[in-house]
Amino acid sequence: MRDLKAPVKKFRPEIEGVRVIAAILVAVYHIWLGKVSGGVDVFFIVSGFLITTSLLSKIEKDGHIKIFDYLLGLLKRLIPLAFTVLFVTSLLSIVIMPKVQWEQIISEVIASGLYFENWELAFNAVDYLEQSNEASPLQHFWALSLQGQFYLLWPLIITFSFFLARKIFKLPPRFMLLTVFAQLFIFSIIYSIYKTAVNQPWAYFDTFARVWEFSLGGMVALLISAIAFNKTVSGIIGWVGLAIICLTGILLPVSTVFPGFAALLPTTGVIFILLAAQNGPQFGVEKVLGAKPFVYLGSFSYGIYLWHWPLFIFYLTYFKVETVSLTAGIAILVVTFILSFMTTKVLEAPVRKLNIREGKGKFVSVASAFVVPVIVILIFWSVQLREGSQQIFHASDYPGAQALAIEGTINTDVEPIPSMLEIKYNLPEFYNDPDCVTRSGGILSKCSFGVIDNPQYTVALVGGSHSGHWFPAIMEFAEELKLKVDVYNHDGCKFASGDFNGILTESCIEWNKRMMEELIKNPPDLVFTTASISNDDFIPQEYIDHWRNLKGSTNVFAIRDNPQMEENIPLCLERKQDYLQCSVERKNALSKVQPWENTKGIPDNVYFADLSDYFCDETMCYSVIGNIIVYRDAHHITVEYAKTLAPFLKEHIVKALEWIS
Numbered sequence: 001m002r003d004l005k006a007p008v009k010k011f012r013p014e015i016e017g018v019r020v021i022a023a024i025l026v027a028v029y030h031i032w033l034g035k036v037s038g039g040v041d042v043f044f045i046v047s048g049f050l051i052t053t054s055l056l057s058k059i060e061k062d063g064h065i066k067i068f069d070y071l072l073g074l075l076k077r078l079i080p081l082a083f084t085v086l087f088v089t090s091l092l093s094i095v096i097m098p099k100v101q102w103e104q105i106i107s108e109v110i111a112s113g114l115y116f117e118n119w120e121l122a123f124n125a126v127d128y129l130e131q132s133n134e135a136s137p138l139q140h141f142w143a144l145s146l147q148g149q150f151y152l153l154w155p156l157i158i159t160f161s162f163f164l165a166r167k168i169f170k171l172p173p174r175f176m177l178l179t180v181f182a183q184l185f186i187f188s189i190i191y192s193i194y195k196t197a198v199n200q201p202w203a204y205f206d207t208f209a210r211v212w213e214f215s216l217g218g219m220v221a222l223l224i225s226a227i228a229f230n231k232t233v234s235g236i237i238g239w240v241g242l243a244i245i246c247l248t249g250i251l252l253p254v255s256t257v258f259p260g261f262a263a264l265l266p267t268t269g270v271i272f273i274l275l276a277a278q279n280g281p282q283f284g285v286e287k288v289l290g291a292k293p294f295v296y297l298g299s300f301s302y303g304i305y306l307w308h309w310p311l312f313i314f315y316l317t318y319f320k321v322e323t324v325s326l327t328a329g330i331a332i333l334v335v336t337f338i339l340s341f342m343t344t345k346v347l348e349a350p351v352r353k354l355n356i357r358e359g360k361g362k363f364v365s366v367a368s369a370f371v372v373p374v375i376v377i378l379i380f381w382s383v384q385l386r387e388g389s390q391q392i393f394h395a396s397d398y399p400g401a402q403a404l405a406i407e408g409t410i411n412t413d414v415e416p417i418p419s420m421l422e423i424k425y426n427l428p429e430f431y432n433d434p435d436c437v438t439r440s441g442g443i444l445s446k447c448s449f450g451v452i453d454n455p456q457y458t459v460a461l462v463g464g465s466h467s468g469h470w471f472p473a474i475m476e477f478a479e480e481l482k483l484k485v486d487v488y489n490h491d492g493c494k495f496a497s498g499d500f501n502g503i504l505t506e507s508c509i510e511w512n513k514r515m516m517e518e519l520i521k522n523p524p525d526l527v528f529t530t531a532s533i534s535n536d537d538f539i540p541q542e543y544i545d546h547w548r549n550l551k552g553s554t555n556v557f558a559i560r561d562n563p564q565m566e567e568n569i570p571l572c573l574e575r576k577q578d579y580l581q582c583s584v585e586r587k588n589a590l591s592k593v594q595p596w597e598n599t600k601g602i603p604d605n606v607y608f609a610d611l612s613d614y615f616c617d618e619t620m621c622y623s624v625i626g627n628i629i630v631y632r633d634a635h636h637i638t639v640e641y642a643k644t645l646a647p648f649l650k651e652h653i654v655k656a657l658e659w660i661s
Contacts, residue, residue: 016298017289048217241272303340400644403626442510
């Protein structure tokens, strides 16, 4: 069997042009269009093409890949710029970014430095508690992390393929490698299409859903020498390829449909350009992309990608804006180019010139000079985070909900609690045990609190986080009333029947079925759940159906959903430094009619409670009440504020228990 032609390892100037176009597109789409361009997909194809060509030349020349030398060479290219950006970004984040984001950013610095930022973002994208995360200045490291994982994987794949070819199947090595790449492509793109359909936020950052892009680049490297078009065809497909790359982000909603089959669009554009460059006409696209200005700028494309995003985020945060003007955007790009030029020439270029074989110890010292400062600032930052969260206060200064009953004392000049360094993870106690919370799979988790042995009453706290955030208030009087509190929590899920007009996930639907079976089989005295959604003036029928199914088994304590705010409250308070500017008019946050007054068919096993007057007065719903921050985001109650609601909630619980007795 004839082997494929060996890919020629040579400098391809058009690739430098493609790189810089992709980097600029990423920056422009981010800064002005607020969209994703598909530029990272271009980088993935190019990386697959280049690294395959490079590693093949090594293994065919030496008979094997010198892994240690390869890894050192890899670090030599990646460390200088990446860790410089990590250090500068960390330093500026301490000064510019809201304290409420510090813990998130610290986690992302670590994830970026260890090249698993894509997985960090993937888990956060599907974690209900992390979905409200604001954009961090390090999110763009997800693509670099994925590339880093790919760079570690590729020499192993090529070495394994050559082993199979030579020792097992006795086939031409490059044919064997093409077969392996083709299998990786098929399995990965099938998985990518499936995962994008069922869980796109996860798929976007999933390494396995992106392998097909690198393997496609590898296949092109193996096949390109055997593919030839005439100059006319080459000219056409070259320019079409460039148009595809530039317009992908406009034609497709990349951030919500990639990396499934839609990602074939920009990757096809790159392939067209690579094929066109094999036999391009006089005015072919490769002549433009391979021109000296593009080649020169291409050497800074890595820096352009690294610097543009933190500068963009810092601008938005510092100037407290949500969009960037034309002038400001140009300024961000100019600073991006300057920093890219300086760090590439001054820091990266000298390191890349180091001869690893002659001075490995020197390289380790140089690499440490980039890595150690990041570690030092992380330690300092973590200490600041821990010390800042240890807030000491006097309870008398923080009446919380009690303040609304005393005219004119909603807030004073006392620093509100909880602190911005701890408020994001200001969660009810049961979140400390992951077995108490269902997040997927429809598994029914149960945790019991309060009076476990011989309780007088059992209350089942059922539903999602809007039921769960009442837990601290209930626990304030659980011992006094001899309550056993069984927590059945599924974050992001409502205690409702059916699919709730497509809102409920498969996991939530399954959890509801099991939940209903459990409540009927082992009925508590009260099922505590929410009675409404946000400012709706009616009760969803899916709620009523569930309550009716419990009639004859148990009774329901349904509490009106708390008012929801227009902004993430901790971030708003840090930016505006004024609780009134972060508050909302009552008419915009609550309907005037109580939902149960406007709903028919409510079964008679339901007791309703409304504590809205402890979030709002006649005109406003407040972000801070009695010197306590009411919300840890835009709609979840802080533990501290929930505890101050306990006396008012207790009155209703007592009445409900008397009602069922």
